[in-house]
Amino acid sequence: MARFRMNRRAALAGAGALLAQPRLVFGQGGAPAVIGSDAVRPRAEWGASAGDVSADRAIIWSRADRTARMQVEWSTSDSFRDARRVMGPHVTEATDFTGKIDLSGLPPDQEVFYRVTFQDPTTPGLAAEPVTGRFRTVPVSRRDVKFLWSGDTVGQGWGIDESRGGMMTYDAMRRTGADFFIHCGDTIYADSVVAGEIRYPDGSLSKQLVTPEKAKVAETLAEFRGAHRYNLMDRNVRAFHAEVAQMWMWDDHEVVNNWSSSKDLSANAAYHEKRIGALRANATRAFLDYAPLRPDPDEAERVYRRVSYGPHLDLFMLDMRSYRGPNTHNRQEAAGAETAFLGEAQLRWLKEGLRASRATWKVIAADMPIGLQVPDGKDGEGRPLFEAIANGNGPVLGRELEIADLLSAIRANNIRNVVWLTADVHYTAAHHYHPDRAQFRDFAPFWEFVSGPLWAGGFGPNALDDTFGPEVVWQKAPGMDNAAPADNTQFFGEVRIAGEDGAMTVLLRNMAGTSLWERRLTPDRA
Numbered sequence: 363m364a365r366f367r368m369n370r371r372a373a374l375a376g377a378g379a380l381l382a383q384p385r386l387v388f389g390q391g392g393a394p395a396v397i398g399s400d401a402v403r404p405r406a407e408w409g410a411s412a413g414d415v416s417a418d419r420a421i422i423w424s425r426a427d428r429t430a431r432m433q434v435e436w437s438t439s440d441s442f443r444d445a446r447r448v449m450g451p452h453v454t455e456a457t458d459f460t461g462k463i464d465l466s467g468l469p470p471d472q473e474v475f476y477r478v479t480f481q482d483p484t485t486p487g488l489a490a491e492p493v494t495g496r497f498r499t500v501p502v503s504r505r506d507v508k509f510l511w512s513g514d515t516v517g518q519g520w521g522i523d524e525s526r527g528g529m530m531t532y533d534a535m536r537r538t539g540a541d542f543f544i545h546c547g548d549t550i551y552a553d554s555v556v557a558g559e560i561r562y563p564d565g566s567l568s569k570q571l572v573t574p575e576k577a578k579v580a581e582t583l584a585e586f587r588g589a590h591r592y593n594l595m596d597r598n599v600r601a602f603h604a605e606v607a608q609m610w611m612w613d614d615h616e617v618v619n620n621w622s623s624s625k626d627l628s629a630n631a632a633y634h635e636k637r638i639g640a641l642r643a644n645a646t647r648a649f650l651d652y653a654p655l656r657p658d659p660d661e662a663e664r665v666y667r668r669v670s671y672g673p674h675l676d677l678f679m680l681d682m683r684s685y686r687g688p689n690t691h692n693r694q695e696a697a698g699a700e701t702a703f704l705g706e707a708q709l710r711w712l713k714e715g716l717r718a719s720r721a722t723w724k725v726i727a728a729d730m731p732i733g734l735q736v737p738d739g740k741d742g743e744g745r746p747l748f749e750a751i752a753n754g755n756g757p758v759l760g761r762e763l764e765i766a767d768l769l770s771a772i773r774a775n776n777i778r779n780v781v782w783l784t785a786d787v788h789y790t791a792a793h794h795y796h797p798d799r800a801q802f803r804d805f806a807p808f809w810e811f812v813s814g815p816l817w818a819g820g821f822g823p824n825a826l827d828d829t830f831g832p833e834v835v836w837q838k839a840p841g842m843d844n845a846a847p848a849d850n851t852q853f854f855g856e857v858r859i860a861g862e863d864g865a866m867t868v869l870l871r872n873m874a875g876t877s878l879w880e881r882r883l884t885p886d887r888a
Contacts, residue, residue, distance in 0.1 A: 413654025
């Protein structure tokens with residue numbers, strides 16, 4: 363695989379440290395000169411990121427500290443010779459001073475270097491120090507591709523402790539040199555309070571960064587936005603965003619734990635705002651402000667999407683949160699509003715996309731696993747409620763009806779080489795599903811790989827549901843609840859696809875980047 367030329371020092375500088383930054387004055391062909399005192403010029407201390415990269419396009423995201431005009435320069439050289447300049451929007455309070463530019467006309471399979479500048483709208487020449495980054499556009503030929511996935515950032519009260527190196531999983535991921543990263547959800551923990559001190563199992567105290575927005579649960583739009591800004595205070599996160607293209611999804615903690623239409627906060631003293639709809643509205647607005655995600659032209663708040671990444675890979679990124687019914691006992695015998703999980707439109711889109719795909723691998727990125735039981739307390743009669751798909755063993759009931767329909771369609775249409783990637787459960791595992799072990803048998807065998815958290819409490823392992831015949835081929839979990847971030851509690855996954863023959867290698871790594879388990883999958887071309 364080709365390696366990028368931007369070194370660590372340049373990437374960290376481009377990500378923008380929270381400490382005072384030196385002024386930069388670019389010469390001919392560079393960005394506008396940065397002039398004026400730090401007090402009067404705009405600042406862009408939250409870095410920049412590239413998202414939803416294709417062969418000729420990319421979303422560039424960044425944030426200023428005040429009203430300003432965003433612009434991006436991009437070049438195929440890290441010297442920025444022959445750079446092209448694209449003027450972007452004025453960023454204002456309406457978007458929390460965040461901005462996005464959809465770059466187009468990019469060359470395929472090419473390193474692209476970019477720098478973002480925010481111009482003061484009233485004083486010509488007064489601008490923020492540029493923040494820089496890079497990404498590689500999607501290949502049109504067969505080359506090696508490497509990408510990562512995981513989920514769950516700043517959960518269960520575990521925040522940023524700069525004396526311990528910050529959120530070090532992000533640094534380990536950056537060092538892989540991956541083409542892109544899929545964040546499978548829980549990009550923030552809006553319902554998780556970060557305290558100034560938290561104690562590790564060895565008795566030592568962790569001194570954590572705290573902001574007003576993270577000192578309580580998020581309820582207002584400003585508080586949800588503040589939770590997103592908190593993650594960007596970590597230098598590892600900013601450096602990672604500057605070097606690895608992003609593909610974001612969401613799950614429950616962008617709003618509140620295990621939320622659905624049935625979520626009842628009436629007895630939760632932490633919340634003054636009890637209406638789940640109001641919380642969801644504020645959370646959605648904040649997520650869309652901060653996610654480097656290309657807006658859907660037909661549905662402004664749609665998150666599920668397909669990204670083709672060369673001849674060997676089609677990605678189907680799902681939304682298992684927005685279209686679901688309530689969390690119930692999940693044992694309904696017939697499909698209906700209560701059993702919805704992906705929802706009718708998304709399920710139809712996924713079936714059609716898989717059927718139309720000519721890529722070697724069809725990778726489904728899901729925010730929740732298929733065969734792991736994820737409980738959500740009990741109902742008034744003492745029956746267990748379920749948060750995910752599984753409901754405590756077969757036959758096919760409740761939300762499993764949608765999955766059975768999908769898996770049957772994959773088999774009926776002879777769609778080969780479908781792999782599932784997911785997070786959510788705060789440990790890492792390799793699951794193989796086979797009809798010979800299942801109560802429901804109308805499907806072809808497939809793999810599901812689980813990884814996470816990125817920086818949150820470790821949990822698990824969860825109990826299996828036998829409906830679709832899952833087998834735990836390998837797993838690593840702390841075996842306790844809310845285990846502190848450490849090498850054996852924080853995980854991410856890596857996928858390598860060989861350009862020559864399309865073979866896929868999946869590696870499950872810990873927060874230091876050490877490979878714990880790997881498996882090479884040969885594509886079925888029959």
